[in-house]
Amino acid sequence: MARILALDYGKKRTGIAVTDPMQIIATPLQTVETRELVGFLKTYFAAETVEKVLIGYPLNLNGTPTDATPLVEKFIGQFRKLFAHLPIDTVDERFSSKMASASIQQMGLRKGQRAGKGLIDQTAACILLQDHLSAR
Numbered sequence: 001m002a003r004i005l006a007l008d009y010g011k012k013r014t015g016i017a018v019t020d021p022m023q024i025i026a027t028p029l030q031t032v033e034t035r036e037l038v039g040f041l042k043t044y045f046a047a048e049t050v051e052k053v054l055i056g057y058p059l060n061l062n063g064t065p066t067d068a069t070p071l072v073e074k075f076i077g078q079f080r081k082l083f084a085h086l087p088i089d090t091v092d093e094r095f096s097s098k099m100a101s102a103s104i105q106q107m108g109l110r111k112g113q114r115a116g117k118g119l120i121d122q123t124a125a126c127i128l129l130q131d132h133l134s135a136r
Contacts, residue, residue: 002051005044006129008093008121009055009072010034015121017129026129028122037075038082045083053079056093056128075115091128111130 001021008015014037032040044050044120050093058068072090079088 002049003028004052004054004129004132006052006054006091006125006132007056008125008128009036009037009075010121011068011071013121014022015123016040017122017125018048019129019133022070023133026126026133028119028126031119031121038078041079041083050086053083053088054091054128054132055079055088055122057090058093076087094123095130104127 001023004019004023005023006017006026008017012034013031014034017026018029019026055072057072058066060066076090078087079086110133
């Protein structure tokens with residue numbers, strides 16, 4: 001089987017998580033500067049077989065788009081042009097960053113170790129991916 005990759009897309013940074021080849025476990029992969037994301041994905045897709053990509057879709061609590069929604073939509077359009085062979089699906093990302101922060105705190109990391117926003121981004125991507133796996 002092929003992996004599923006999840007993106008917690010942001011203006012500055014994007015958290016990335018991936019499944020194992022059997023699509024059982026979601027694991028944080030890394031956080032990349034968003035301006036370097038396309039290059040990272042090209043390299044990753046050349047090295048690993050990926051079945052599809054999930055991307056967090058930002059919505060307000062009432063279901064309306066946030067100010068980050070157009071950025072995600074623009075990236076999805078770019079992704080579909082560059083990687084036309086690979087499906088990209090949106091997933092509701094409401095609360096994913098808050099859940100990621102809570103998970104990191106529960107891991108017992110010291111405050112200095114938890115401070116990196118990159119860890120939150122990749123953990124949020126992991127939560128999105130694990131939720132997708134659990135819902136199947």
